[in-house]
Amino acid sequence: MRTYTLETALLNYSHPRIRQLIRAKQWDRLAPQQQLLDMYNYVRDTVLFGYNRADDIPASEVLQDGYGQCNTKGVLFMALLRAVGVPCRMHGFTIDKKLQKGAMKGWYYRLSPNEIIHSWVEVHVEGRWLNMEGFILDLPYLTKLQQTFSECEGSFCGYGVATNDFQNPPVYWDGNDTYVQKEGIVRDLGVYDSPDAFFARHPQNLSRIRKVVYQQVVRHLMNRNVRRIREG
Template sequence: MERLADFETDIVATKAASLTADATTTRDKLDRLFRYVRDDIVFGFPPEGDFVKASDTIRFGYGQCNTKATLLLALCKACRIPARIHFSLIRKDIQKGFFTGLAYWLVPDEISHSWIEVEIDGRWRKIDTFINDLPLFNAAKEALHERGWSTGYSLALTDGEASPDLDLDHEAFQQMAAVTGDHGTWDDPADYYASAKYRNRPGRVKLWAYRLMIGRINRRVRDLRAGAVI
């Protein structure tokens, strides 16, 4: 399968270079890459599902946990920051509120999910706080509190809290509280997607249904980001 974290392509390499041009340390570089993926690549569900190259996510300007993780992985590799992608299973209620009715019913109880790990100062550190752009994070957290939910709208609260920040020394998360089974670390998402561990591989009918409903689901994401009650 073709590499998805295509860090050597012009668009990814150029973006990584422009974002980090004035950064003097690895932490500075990572902070700039993180903020770009978190906020300039807004949260949303591509019709292609997980099978989106990093270069295409830059062109689209939006992505979900797995496609945004693929992009951050590629940008780190382009900057020679040691990075890997970690896959797991996550409860489907992470997307409760965006996926409703038939769309929610079609989603398996556990789905494949990923975050990024980077090696800084000789230690691998987990990062998932790039998943939701800051306006969506704030709106989603408020919506969860209003509904009395701990999980949904692409957030999983731990003791009522989650974080939108990059904190390498005191790891905080957005979705880790909903993670279940561990599928380990991988050099490129394509390797995981080709394995028997991958859970999000839809059949033709489910893929057709997903593409039919994804426009409405993404409207719910946009409406919540804009402050609407959904």
């Protein structure tokens, strides 16, 4: 299990920003179950849903941004867990871009690859691995979506959601697996010891030009769309 608690370039939990947060929240003094619950809720709701400059950015940068998506929130969550000795790893996938429709619109939706790199965090708790994906969307954003599409009570795909139970997705943790984008998965890319290893093997399928356009233009448009929904 030691492999799953190691610090890496992306899981830079000795960074002062990470250490200060852990001290301020006193997570290092809590019982393991409470540690996991508090960190999970923090990453889900205090770190808002949004799009960073890239997937392969360190946890300290995600924390500084104050927002993230599946991959970057996962990096931060893993760094916090490993900082207090909780073993965790990353499970990689691709998801259908339809899941992003609504956050992505118009020309930049049409230009995006059909499959997008996705991940969730697997956490070792009481002898078993739990799947943690439900932290991606902050509750204010998810709640506003549910209110906007209140007539939908079953499956929903779009705006960062892919679930079979839109009004009651399993995003609250109580010893269970959590999911919010699982139903958009296309391919399983396997389990990795660290996000560093996963992103090195499976970068997003963007050309150099499209990567620059994403960083400089597209992600800001997507974040604006997400903010408008949240602030409704």
